[in-house]
Amino acid sequence: MRTELAVIGAGPAGIAAALAAARRGIRVTLVDAAPAPGGQYFRQPAPGLGESVPQHGGRTWTRLRDALAASPVDVRPEHHVWCVERESGGLTVHALLGPEQRASVELCADAVLLATGGYETVLPFPGWTLPGVVTAGGAQALLKGGLVTPGGTVVVAGTGPLLLPVATGLAAAGVRVAALVESTHPARLPRHARALAGKLPEAAGYAARLLRHRVPVLTRHTVVRAHGKDRLTGVTVAALDARGRVRPATERLLPCDALAVGHGMLPHTDLAESLGCRLDGHAVAVDAEQRTDVPGVWAAGEATGVGGAALALAEGHIAGRSVAARLRGTTPDPDAWAPAARVRARGRTAAAALHALHGPPAHWGEGVPDDTVICRCEEVTAGAVREALALGAGDTRTVKLLTRAGMGWCQGRMCAPGVAAVTGSPPAPARRPFARPVPLGVLAAQHHRTTSPEHRPRPEEGSP
Amino acid sequence: MSESLTCDVVVVGAGMTGAACALYAARAGLDVTVVDRGPVAGGTTGAGEGNLLVSDKAPGPELDLALLSLRLWAELAALHGPDVEYDAKGGLVVAETPEAYDGLRAFADAQRAAGVTAEPVPADRLHDVEPRLAPGLPGGVRYPQDAQVMPALAAAHLLRASGARLLTGREVTRVLRARDGAVRGVRTPRGDVHAPAVVNAVGTWGGELASRADVFLPVMPRRGFVLVTEPLPPRIRHKVYAADYVADVAGETADLLTSPVVEGTAAGPVLVGASRERVGFDRSLSLPAVRALAAGATRLFPFLSDVRALRTYAGFRPYLPDHLPAIGPDRRAPGLFHACGHEGAGIGLAPGTGLLIAQALTGRTPELDLAPFRPDRFPRPAKEAAP
Ligand SMILES: Cc1cc2nc3c(=O)[nH]c(=O)nc-3n(C[C@H](O)[C@H](O)[C@H](O)COP(=O)(O)OP(=O)(O)OC[C@H]3O[C@@H](n4cnc5c(N)ncnc54)[C@H](O)[C@@H]3O)c2cc1C
Ligand SMILES: Cc1cc2nc3c(=O)[nH]c(=O)nc-3n(C[C@H](O)[C@H](O)[C@H](O)COP(=O)(O)OP(=O)(O)OC[C@H]3O[C@@H](n4cnc5c(N)ncnc54)[C@H](O)[C@@H]3O)c2cc1C
Numbered sequence: 001m002r003t004e005l006a007v008i009g010a011g012p013a014g015i016a017a018a019l020a021a022a023r024r025g026i027r028v029t030l031v032d033a034a035p036a037p038g039g040q041y042f043r044q045p046a047p048g049l050g051e052s053v054p055q056h057g058g059r060t061w062t063r064l065r066d067a068l069a070a071s072p073v074d075v076r077p078e079h080h081v082w083c084v085e086r087e088s089g090g091l092t093v094h095a096l097l098g099p100e101q102r103a104s105v106e107l108c109a110d111a112v113l114l115a116t117g118g119y120e121t122v123l124p125f126p127g128w129t130l131p132g133v134v135t136a137g138g139a140q141a142l143l144k145g146g147l148v149t150p151g152g153t154v155v156v157a158g159t160g161p162l163l164l165p166v167a168t169g170l171a172a173a174g175v176r177v178a179a180l181v182e183s184t185h186p187a188r189l190p191r192h193a194r195a196l197a198g199k200l201p202e203a204a205g206y207a208a209r210l211l212r213h214r215v216p217v218l219t220r221h222t223v224v225r226a227h228g229k230d231r232l233t234g235v236t237v238a239a240l241d242a243r244g245r246v247r248p249a250t251e252r253l254l255p256c257d258a259l260a261v262g263h264g265m266l267p268h269t270d271l272a273e274s275l276g277c278r279l280d281g282h283a284v285a286v287d288a289e290q291r292t293d294v295p296g297v298w299a300a301g302e303a304t305g306v307g308g309a310a311l312a313l314a315e316g317h318i319a320g321r322s323v324a325a326r327l328r329g330t331t332p333d334p335d336a337w338a339p340a341a342r343v344r345a346r347g348r349t350a351a352a353a354l355h356a357l358h359g360p361p362a363h364w365g366e367g368v369p370d371d372t373v374i375c376r377c378e379e380v381t382a383g384a385v386r387e388a389l390a391l392g393a394g395d396t397r398t399v400k401l402l403t404r405a406g407m408g409w410c411q412g413r414m415c416a417p418g419v420a421a422v423t424g425s426p427p428a429p430a431r432r433p434f435a436r437p438v439p440l441g442v443l444a445a446q447h448h449r450t451t452s453p454e455h456r457p458r459p460e461e462g463s464p
Numbered sequence: 465m466s467e468s469l470t471c472d473v474v475v476v477g478a479g480m481t482g483a484a485c486a487l488y489a490a491r492a493g494l495d496v497t498v499v500d501r502g503p504v505a506g507g508t509t510g511a512g513e514g515n516l517l518v519s520d521k522a523p524g525p526e527l528d529l530a531l532l533s534l535r536l537w538a539e540l541a542a543l544h545g546p547d548v549e550y551d552a553k554g555g556l557v558v559a560e561t562p563e564a565y566d567g568l569r570a571f572a573d574a575q576r577a578a579g580v581t582a583e584p585v586p587a588d589r590l591h592d593v594e595p596r597l598a599p600g601l602p603g604g605v606r607y608p609q610d611a612q613v614m615p616a617l618a619a620a621h622l623l624r625a626s627g628a629r630l631l632t633g634r635e636v637t638r639v640l641r642a643r644d645g646a647v648r649g650v651r652t653p654r655g656d657v658h659a660p661a662v663v664n665a666v667g668t669w670g671g672e673l674a675s676r677a678d679v680f681l682p683v684m685p686r687r688g689f690v691l692v693t694e695p696l697p698p699r700i701r702h703k704v705y706a707a708d709y710v711a712d713v714a715g716e717t718a719d720l721l722t723s724p725v726v727e728g729t730a731a732g733p734v735l736v737g738a739s740r741e742r743v744g745f746d747r748s749l750s751l752p753a754v755r756a757l758a759a760g761a762t763r764l765f766p767f768l769s770d771v772r773a774l775r776t777y778a779g780f781r782p783y784l785p786d787h788l789p790a791i792g793p794d795r796r797a798p799g800l801f802h803a804c805g806h807e808g809a810g811i812g813l814a815p816g817t818g819l820l821i822a823q824a825l826t827g828r829t830p831e832l833d834l835a836p837f838r839p840d841r842f843p844r845p846a847k848e849a850a851p
Pocket of ligand 1: 008009010011012014031033034038039040041042079080081082115117118136137138162165166268301302303307308309310312435
C-alpha cells in the first residue's frame, strides 16, 4: 500500500496532524495500535457502556472526532507498528495486525509522522508487584476505557501532574480515594508560578474537585510499602525530609483495595531510534516545523517531550502543515500557524516547569530493600542489581547484561527507571529496535521476498 | 584528581580478553591493574554471544588456540561454572545439501586429525540428536567439545577471581614510553599507572591503542547482529548451524554473509546470530541483516516461525586482515604486549590468550608457538592511512 503521509499514533498530535495535512490535499493514512482513535487523553469508553463518565476535553474531542470522520484520512486501527524502514523510494511502515499481531503489513509513504505519545514510569517499592497495584494511567484507562473501577477504595500516589486528574476522575466515578500522595513539596510551586500560569486554572479546578470529593492530599509523602498476600490490602505512607529521604516515625497505614501509582511519563522513542533520529535527552529532537533530522520523518506530541494534550494538538497541527508544504516542494510560512506556535511555546514552558517541579524523589534507589523485585519479567531483585555493581557494572546497560534486568517481554519499559534508580545513574534512552515483538516467520518471509536468489548468501560448503 | 599507581602489569580493556589476561597473569604471581574507559564488559564482550567453538575452525593456529582454550574453559568451569553459565552442550553443524554433507565430513576428518572430536550424524539420526530440526536434511556433524558461557558474566566473574585492581571509567590516552623506547605505564585523565608491562586488550579499538604507543596494528570492526526471541522452554539442545557458517568465517567479501547459529540459553530465549558485515561502526538497525538471520533460523527450525523476536543488538568484532588475533610481545615497543583482534571468537579464545600472555610476561616458554600471532606481522602502509 502507498500513501503520502503515514501518521503513527492517533492521539491528539496524530489526529491534528492528519487533519491539517489532509485539508491541504495530502493523502494521509493514520495508524494506531488501539481499536479506536483517541490516544491516551481521548481514550474512548467501550462501546455499549454509554458516555456517563465525563470525558476529558469533551468538546475538543467531539470536534476532532467529527472532523476525522468527515475527512478523507484513511484511519487504520489495530496496526501495531514494529519498525519504520528507510528505503531509497521513501519510508516503509511495518505493522502487525489485530490483537493477535501475527501478520504484518507494509505501508509505503513519502513522509512519516511519529506521534506515538509516551508511557508512564513507576519506581519500585516493596509490594509494587501485588495485584491491585496499577499505574496511574492504568487506573485512568480502566475508568476511561472500560468504565471499571479498580476497587472500592483507592490510594493515588507518586508524583506529577497526572495524579490530579486521576484522583478526581476516580472520585467522580464513585470510587473512594483514601488519599492523594504526592512526593513534591507544595512550597516549590510558587517558584514556577509564572511558567505554570496557563496550567493553574486547570490545577485550581482539580483542587476544588478534590475538596468536593473529600480527597485528603498528602504532599511531600511517599508510599514506602504495599501490603497484602495475594492482593493489595493497604499501603504504608511516610513523610519525606527536605533531601527526599523518608522521615523516621512518620509511617502510617492506609487500608485500600487498589493503589494507582505513577512517577511521570517518558516519550516513546523506539521507532525514532531505529530510524536513526537524533534524541534530545529522552525525547525525539525536532526543529521549529517538527521535523526530525532524518529526511521525511516528523515527530509531534509526547514523543517529542511530555507536556499535555493541548501541546500535542498544537505540535501535531504544525507538523501536518509542514508536511503538506514540504511534500509539495514549498517552504511553509510559519506565520500561517502562529496561534499554534504560541500554544506550543506556552505548553513547552509549562512542561519544563512541571518537569522541574516533579522530579522523582531523590535517593529513591537507596531506600529499595534488597529483596524487592525490580524487573518483573526476569525477576531481578534490587540486591542482584547491587551485586552487579559490585562486579564492576558502571551503568544501566552493564547492569542489564549482568542481571538480565530489562531483557524480558517488556524490554525494560516497566523497570528501566527502577534499575537506573538502584544503579544510581540517570536512566538512558533504551535501544529497542523492534517497537513490538515480531514473529521470526514475518522477518523470514520478508527476507525471501526482498532477496533475489542471486543476492542470497551462498553457502560455500565445508571449506573453511 | 590525579593519582599515581605502580604495579607489574597494566591490562587495558575489561572485556573477556582483558579478564582472562588479568586472571592468568595474577595466577603467575604478577600484581595486575586493569584499566577500562567504560564499565566491565561494556565493549564487544557485552554485544556478542558466548559460543566456545572448535567446530567452525579449520586445522591451523586458531584451532590450536581454540583447543587449548576449551580445555582451560572446562577447568575454569569447575570453579565458576554456574556463575558464568558454562554449558558444555556441544555443537551440531548440519548440511542442507548432500554435497554440503560430503564437504562437512571431509572437513571433520581434517579436524579430527588435529585433535577435534567430530561425529558424523546421518539423516536418520539427526532427529534423535536434535528433535525439532527441519525434516529432509542430509546429515550433520556433532562436536561434543563446543560449549557456551554468558560473556558479560564470564568477564566480570573472572576479573573478580583474578583479584586484580580494577579501574573503570578511565580511558588510556597514551602508552608511556621511556627514552630507550621501553614501555613504562599508561596515562589516563585521572592519573598515570606505572608498570614495566602493558597489555593491549581493547578488542576492536586495539589499533587506536597501538597508535597511542606509536605502533601500527590494523584492527578493524566487523558488524554482527544477533536476534533474541521470547523465552521458551528448552527445545534446542545444541548450538546448531548450517555449513555456510564455516565458509563465512574466512569469507573475503564485504557483503552481508549471514550464517545463523541457533541456540537456546539458560534463561530461555533462543539466540540467532550472527550476521557479518564490514560497515565501520554503524550501529543502526539493518532489517536485511536480521531478516536473513530469521530466514536461516526458521529454515533449520520451522517451529521458530511463530516465535517472536523481542530484540536485536549489534556488536563490532575486532578483526585483523589475516583473521588471526595479535597475541604476544611487540618487538617495536619493549614491554608492550597485544591480546586483541579475536574477531568472532574472542570469548572462546580468551583463556588460551590469557595463558599465553601470562607465560610471555613471565618469560616462560609459551604453550603454543606465537609466531602466527605476531603483532608486528603487518607492515605499516607506505602512506599512513587511518585504519
Ligand atoms: C492518566 C493520564 C491522565 C492525563 N490527564 C491529562 C490532563 O488532565 N490534561 C492534559 O492536558 N493531559 C493529560 N494527560 C496527557 C495526555 O494524555 C497526553 O498529553 C496526550 O495524550 C498526548 O498526545 P499524543 O498524541 O502525543 O500521544 P497519545 O495520546 O499517547 O497517543 C499516542 C498513540 O500512539 C499509539 N502508538 C504508540 N506506539 C505505537 C506503535 N508502535 N504502533 C501503533 N500505534 C502506536 C498509541 O496507541 C496511542 O494511541 C494525561 C495522561 C495520562 C496517561
Ligand atoms: C554479534 C557478535 C557475536 C559474537 N559471537 C561470539 C561467539 O559466539 N563466540 C565468541 O567467542 N565470540 C563471539 N563474538 C566475538 C567476541 O564478542 C569478541 O571477540 C570479544 O568480545 C572480544 O573481547 P575483547 O575483550 O577482546 O574486547 P572488548 O570486549 O571489546 O573489550 C575491550 C574493552 O576495551 C575498552 N577500551 C577500548 N579503548 C580503550 C582505551 N583507550 N582505554 C581504556 N579502555 C579501552 C573498551 O571499553 C572495552 O571494554 C561475537 C561478536 C559479535 C559482535
